[in-house]
Amino acid sequence: MSKHGSNKKKNPVLQLVAGGTAGFVESSICHPLDTIKTRMQLRRQQSTLQAVRARSSLHEPGMTRSMSSLAEPKFSALHSSSFQEPVMVTTKRTSTAVTASLGPIGTARRIIEREGFLSLYKGLTAVWCGIIPKMAIRFVTFEQYRESLQTVVGPPPGGAEYSSSVNFTAGLACGLTEAIVIVTPAEVCKIRMQSQYHSLMDPSQLARRKYTNVLQTAFTITREEGISALYKGIVPTMLRQGCNQAVNFTTYNIFKKKVLDAQNKTELDHWQSLVLGGVSGGFGPMANNPLDVVKTRLQKQVIKPGKPVKYTGIVQAITLIAKEEGVAALWKGITPRLMRIMPGQAITFMTYEAVSSGLTRRGYFC
Secondary structure, three states: OEOOEOOOOOOHHHHHHHHHHHHHHHHHHHHHHHHHHHHHHHOOOOOOOHHHHOOOOOOOOOOOOEHHHHHOOOOHHHHOOOOOOOOOOOOOOOOOEOOOOOOHHHHHHHHHHHHOHHHHHOOHHHHHHHHHHHHHHHHHHHHHHHHHHHHHHOOOHHHOOOOHHHHHHHHHHHHHHHHHHHHHHHHHHHHHHHOOOOOOOOHHHHHHOOOOOHHHHHHHHHHHHOHHHHHOOHHHHHHHHHHHHHHHHHHHHHHHHHHHHHHOOOOOOHHHHHHHHHHHOOHHHHHHHHHHHHHHHHHHOOOOOOOOOOOOOHHHHHHHHHHHHOHHHHHOOHHHHHHHHHHHHHHHHHHHHHHHHHHHHOOOOO
16 A cells, blocks of 8 residues: 555546536636736737837737727627727826736736626636546546556656655646537637637627627527537647646646655645646746747637638647737737646645545545
8 A cells, every 4th residue: 555545546537526516616717817918918918009019019019098988889899700999099098097918917907997897707618518527537637547547657756645646647648638629619609708808797789799698609600600619729738738637647646745744644634736837837838838928829819711811720820920010929928827726726625635635535436
């Protein structure tokens, strides 16, 4: 028996329940940060405005926009899937105005003041439909891949339950699996819903929005662009998910082993799972943020027959973004992404460990 617990194979149903619960809790708490991240990544340099041309693509000029213009009918693209925020450069005004920087706080403030607080939760239904099965698939496949790999390579030296190479490979494989099965179509729907510019406080704008919920969004995309459009950006999504889970599971299990060895324990306290999950969650995004930016741009594109798309693949998209907006643009959204992923991973691992150990102690799914 391993020092850190029994080598008895875990029940897949237990992993499904614990993983799905972890996904629901994490997404419900952290979704606003994902909306902010998506809006920041979709914001492009406005070449038609001299003020924007004078700045780098990562610094949006101070923008003054009369709040009364929200009611004006001239913004006909409110219901469009294309996220192109109306910008008005005005002379001096004394009326209430919104001035926002490009940062996550300024982006959040602008969304709330223009579209309402609940707009931070745009796309949450798509996330729920995706993240609950995603987390269930993630933890089930990770454990199954890990068991299979360990059987092939044999027990690691030093009494460890699983080697780091096994954890890394199993994490990579489970990340690729979840990207194909659930993540890509769910994120295409989520990004289309998040990228819409409309106010949740204005019933007329709500009535004209193109995408209303995850099922309607998936049906609309399939009808207009074909079912393959739900898998736009699948390659960068697979690379991102595989990299993330390989790094997350490897670092989490390394830290977990060190803590358990130091304290001579078999289980982590809940707060320890929270801290270790958060720390391990920060490594992957720092390395693969360019893939996330490319994935977002690819999935946001609407395919129109006879019209070429701007981004055609990973290499072309990275090259074009770097050329037009600067290399640093490939790390757009890294701050809200870390703010989203690190607490998200903390909550996920803590919830998974707590639910898993709680159900095991009560004799469920044994």
